[in-house]
Amino acid sequence: MTQDPSAPILLFDSGVGGLTVLDALRRELPDAPVIYAADNAGLPYGTKSEAQIAARVSGLLGRMTERLRPRLVCIACNTASTIALASVREVLEVPIVGTVPAIKPAAAMTKTGVIGLLGTQATIRQSYVDRLEHEFAQGKRLIRHGAPELVEAAEARLRGQPVDPRLIQRAVDGLRMQPDGDRIDTVVLACTHFPLLTQELGDLLGSVQFIDGAAGIARRVAYLTAGQGFSRSKPDMALFTSAEDIAALAPALAQRGLCETAIF
Incomplete structure (x- = not known):
């Protein structure tokens, strides 16, 4: 047809x-x-x-x-x-x-072998993510954190409203405060909202690479x-x-x- x-x-x-x-x-x-x-x-x-x-x-x-x-x-x-x-x-x-979370390209990008993954709580607990980690990130450390507050912040950003810096800080702390969190050099933005906040996240995370699936x-x-x-x-x-x-x-x-x- x-x-x-x-x-x-x-x-x-x-x-x-x-x-x-x-x-x-x-x-x-x-x-x-x-x-x-x-x-x-x-x-x-x-x-x-x-x-x-x-x-x-x-x-x-x-x-x-x-x-x-x-x-x-x-x-x-x-x-x-x-x-x-x-x-x-x-x-x-x-x-x-x-x-789906861009774990495969992140595993190829990381130099330290430690990858952060920011998503919603529902995403980070899925067996689908477990399978991606097993298939593409063996020998690497994947640190996951559910950051629903970033959805709220991104929605505010697109509406021209101020982004509460405390929301960004909580998400960053959720990664950095886990074991090996200080070695994260690559962060998977596993929610399509989150690339809208790359500037704010980068300001707090420092010299990390961000990757998303868009x-x-x-x-x-x-x-x-x-x-x-x-x-x-x-x-x-x-x-x-x-x-x-x-x-x-x-x-x-x-x-x-x-x-x-x-x-x-």
């Missing part, structure tokens, strides 16, 4: 962290029509149970895919991907690209849509599951070409 050139790529996240993935996707596929969907009514995902996240993500993406007819779905959320990716692939008939995700989407035509029949848009507190996001959304918003 010939792909409709105006069929969008659907980027899904719990909030607006996935905009960091959209930034990378724009660099790879500037002409691709995009719908950005944020389940802000369900935010934060990181404090929910696996069963709650799997049911919510599968249900929402099922309804969104049926209504929006995307050519591909990108789950631009580490928590949702590590928990719900398999179940979503079972119920949807479009290509699905997930987001560029790799964008390359994967480009690979899966290679040869397809792209044509915008209408402006790209952002969907939210709640109307609460989205007005302040308008400048950040418009900056990324998302000039229309709607509630799903």
